[in-house]
Amino acid sequence: MGLSNINLNLNVRGLPVSATLDINEKSNKLLAEGKQIYKFGLGQSPFPVPQVVVNELRNNAHQKDYLPVRGYQPLREAIANYLNNAHNLTFSGDDIIVGPGSKELMFIIQLVYYGDLLIPTPSWVSYAPQAEIIGRHVYWLKTSEDNKWLLTAEELDKFCSSDATKPRILILNYPNNPTGLTYTKDELKSIAEVARKYGIIVLSDEIYGETHHDGNHYSIAKYYPEGTIISTGLSKWCGAGGWRLGTFAFPKNLRWLLDAMAVVASETFTSTSAPIQYAAVRAFQGGIEIERYLWNSRRILKAIGSYMHEKFISTGISVDKPEGAFYMFPSFKNFADKLKSRSILNSSQMCSQILEDTGVAILPGSAFGRPSEEYTARLAYVDFDGAKAIASVEVLAKDKELDIEFLEKNCEKVIIATERLCDWFKSL
The missing domain is CATH 3.40.640.10 (Type I PLP-dependent aspartate aminotransferase-like (Major domain))
Structure with missing residues (x-):
């Protein structure tokens, strides 16, 4: 075995599977076992290819x-x-x-x-x-x-x-x-x-x-x-x-x-x-077909992000309103004392407990380079039928705001998962 092979083995040994792929596989396993899981882990676009x-x-x-x-x-x-x-x-x-x-x-x-x-x-x-x-x-x-x-x-x-x-x-x-x-x-x-x-x-x-x-x-x-x-x-x-x-x-x-x-x-x-x-x-x-697709998908993501931001802020969760993509990175620092009282000492333990208690799969901030004790996490709000949502928004006027009624009909699992997360932190 050459020196380069030895170095490569040392570099790879101990590296975990990509956190996003790992949480997706775990979520699918739990779903296969018949459990209700809300997949906020893997950042996969919910929308169909145009x-x-x-x-x-x-x-x-x-x-x-x-x-x-x-x-x-x-x-x-x-x-x-x-x-x-x-x-x-x-x-x-x-x-x-x-x-x-x-x-x-x-x-x-x-x-x-x-x-x-x-x-x-x-x-x-x-x-x-x-x-x-x-x-x-x-x-x-x-x-x-x-x-x-x-x-x-x-x-x-x-x-x-x-x-x-x-x-x-x-x-x-x-x-x-x-x-x-x-x-x-x-x-x-x-x-x-x-x-x-x-x-x-x-x-x-x-x-x-x-x-x-x-x-x-x-x-x-x-x-x-x-x-x-x-x-x-x-x-x-x-x-x-x-x-x-x-x-x-x-x-x-x-x-x-x-x-x-x-x-x-x-x-x-x-x-x-x-x-x-x-x-x-x-x-x-x-x-025009691609532009319409982008316009409608952006409207949906913006509406979801705005809804979740409002719910989190009202719960005491610290987070900025998303400006693009389909992610949020909330800080749960306001709940640190209550989390510690339950022997939840880092973001990984917090996310594991949330998955067990609520069925909502999210990733700890430590997977993204943040200190494990920081109590941060990433949420990928993609667990909805993107094809259905785009079809529903297509028939709406361009200037019509996508309200909670639209989200409840087309992004139900996102709404439920958000409520479960907020209720979990309120109950600490």
């Missing part, structure tokens, strides 16, 4: 040839045009690489770029484990609940000032998993200035960009185009998580990094599924 995209997949099911490692050229052009139109950027198809999910591409970029990984906490559960598998150093950047768990330019500058020349990748995810919150233009501009000062590569994870509840997503690439790689895909805004298609868009001066990733891709996944790539062209081309 029909026009499904039709395109059906029409291309016969496609069987290996496509280019970097991706089907018409798809790469469609992705570049989509990003350019959305953010007034200047990508071409040659700046794009397509992979079997953005998760795979994130792993490969850390493999080919020798640098430290900077992650604001809380963050998505797989960023840090990927770095640990590869053997990269991970540094958690401080955020605070008072600042909506967002990274500040000041904190980034403070961290980097100790060694201004060190190579680093900053992963910036917004709208954010696990908080559902996002950055303003001014906040992105300030972070961009610091990133430029230290030559940081920003991996801008914008997989939830199109799920911004008001459709007002901005990219840091607009303010730091020379150092930003945009990550997106089909899983969240197009409801196609299981299709496994992710994309990276590189500035031209980082073409060498794209080339290095393509070499590794050629020796690992070879190419992304051909029928999926053909269908994805239609998704990224947009059009």
